[in-house]
Amino acid sequence: MTIAGATSADLLDILQPAMLSPRMISEMEEGFDILKSAFKVAKFPDEKMAFLTKQWYTGILARIRINAFRIECAGGLYEDLLQAAAASVEAEGAVGNAVYMLPSFYNHDCDPNTHIIWIESADAKVMALRDVEEGEELRICYIDASMDRDARQTFLSQGFGFHCTCLRCMSGD
Numbered sequence: 001m002t003i004a005g006a007t008s009a010d011l012l013d014i015l016q017p018a019m020l021s022p023r024m025i026s027e028m029e030e031g032f033d034i035l036k037s038a039f040k041v042a043k044f045p046d047e048k049m050a051f052l053t054k055q056w057y058t059g060i061l062a063r064i065r066i067n068a069f070r071i072e073c074a075g076g077l078y079e080d081l082l083q084a085a086a087a088s089v090e091a092e093g094a095v096g097n098a099v100y101m102l103p104s105f106y107n108h109d110c111d112p113n114t115h116i117i118w119i120e121s122a123d124a125k126v127m128a129l130r131d132v133e134e135g136e137e138l139r140i141c142y143i144d145a146s147m148d149r150d151a152r153q154t155f156l157s158q159g160f161g162f163h164c165t166c167l168r169c170m171s172g173d
């Protein structure tokens, strides 16, 4: 995990955390113990490790879980960006995962009006997919929108902990 720039340990606190099952918590706690002992072996000074508590570690992972984006770099002409991004997803061309503060606040819609895109760099950009009315909420799609309704509902419920009530789901599509 890399935190870019000069940041404080509580930087991600404002983001919504995922709901964690007891199994996930115990896996994270195991990871924490391994990490902590690796730092000990590496003789990291205690004062530099003061932030690294079990509660901090599980809190960070819970936030990364529902807020991280898979970075799929697209290149080419602006008009073709969506196609290039889709091709990159298909080719599993992800260059990494990252949490971006503002994009983390976008809610989901199965028929979104915006899309997060990466153009030849890891800087996230928001692209409108259609005209957006004044006051209309910008929403992105968290999952593969080509899945059928039941599959989408399952992914959203298991991965993000909510039942989707977007217009597309309500129409049965």
Ligand SMILES: C[S@@+](CC[C@H](N)C(=O)[O-])C[C@H]1O[C@@H](n2cnc3c(N)ncnc32)[C@H](O)[C@@H]1O
Pocket: 015, 016, 066, 067, 104, 105, 106, 107, 108, 109, 160, 161, 162, 163, 164, 165, 166
């Ligand atoms: C990345 S966060 C989005 C921002 C979050 N709503 C906030 O206020 O910080 C993802 C979480 O937001 C909620 N969420 C996103 N889209 C939603 C939707 N269409 N319906 C209900 N909850 C949604 C879910 O709890 C989901 O796990």
